[in-house]
Amino acid sequence: MLELYQFKHSTFCLKVRMVLQAKKMSYRTVEIVPGIGQVNVFRLSGQRKVPVLKDGENVIADSSAIIEYLENITKEPRLLPDQSQESTNVHIIEDWADTTLAKYVRMELIKAAAIDQSLREALLPEDFPVSLKGLINNLPCELINGLTQALNNEKSNILLHSLEKISNLVRNNQWLVGNSLSIADIAVASQLSLLCFPASAGTNLVGKGCSGYKDNPLLDPLFKWRDNLEQLLLDKDPASI
Ligand SMILES: N[C@@H](CCC(=O)N[C@@H](CS)C(=O)NCC(=O)O)C(=O)O
Structure with missing residues (x-):
């Protein structure tokens, strides 16, 4: 199951959740406490910001990088046009x-x-x-x-x-x-x-x-x-x- 490490009201985390919804992908969210909780984010991803996506062994930080990853594993609907x-x-x-x-x-x-x-x-x-x-x-x-x-x-x-x-x-x-x-x-x-x-x-x-x-x-x-x-x-x- 995909895991999204997030702050609840972060706009960048919402951006990733909207993509997961558009692609109808199942995921679970892991709520991070700003400050102390970011130590775990750092351990996991080597940087302190959310969103971070964990897909088994793959750990991806940054909303744009995460969305590119999701686009590659679930093609429909295409959100990054080819033209x-x-x-x-x-x-x-x-x-x-x-x-x-x-x-x-x-x-x-x-x-x-x-x-x-x-x-x-x-x-x-x-x-x-x-x-x-x-x-x-x-x-x-x-x-x-x-x-x-x-x-x-x-x-x-x-x-x-x-x-x-x-x-x-x-x-x-x-x-x-x-x-x-x-x-x-x-x-x-x-x-x-x-x-x-x-x-x-x-x-x-x-x-x-x-x-x-x-x-x-x-x-x-x-x-x-x-x-x-x-x-x-x-x-x-x-x-x-
Ligand atoms: N460019 C990043 C920006 C992510 C970002 O700024 N995340 C904020 C929450 S909205 C954050 O984690 N801030 C905590 C910090 O800077 O320590 C993305 O697209 O994911």
Whole structure:
């Protein structure tokens, strides 16, 4: 059985889970505790980040490398197109989603969590001791928020602008590249989870996220597209995707 070493709310781990779902592959997840739990990740893979996939003797780190491995062992549906122009476009979008988009959504979530107590609480693991929850909720968050906002406004505008463009695109197109699902769709959709958590994040988090994004009417088509994609991966036979 495939084993996915993960942090529950990591966008890169979600990216790999979406691929496993698209390919209807069975797997089990191993939850890693950030910090101390990463010692085991290091022992297993020689580096400390998740996701890490273990398939018998094979241990693969990095979401893109894992997906390439999965694509080789389970061909359908093809998520990395063969055609050279489509494969270039998919590669560029995946790279943008994994770097720029990933960095900006993480910054926005930190900013949102600094002012939103219910979001901070929902992000804590379910088994987090109740006695410590109060401590975390009482941090002087408005202060932290003031600082981060001053640093990030320009970047927020860049992020919003890119997301509005993608939102417009998915109004009329089901897929970002070509006529079928690809890693480009999955890479973008998985990073969006930090701006507006999807159903798969669980009842505590679904619909929570970052103001200015999750409640922005211009991004409505984008989050609907993401929700539809998640639903499709749960429902469909891989051959029909
Ligand atoms: N390029 C890597 C990025 C993985 C990554 O940044 N993982 C984060 C969780 S989202 C992590 O493990 N961070 C812990 C650390 O840096 O120690 C991928 O695509 O898998």
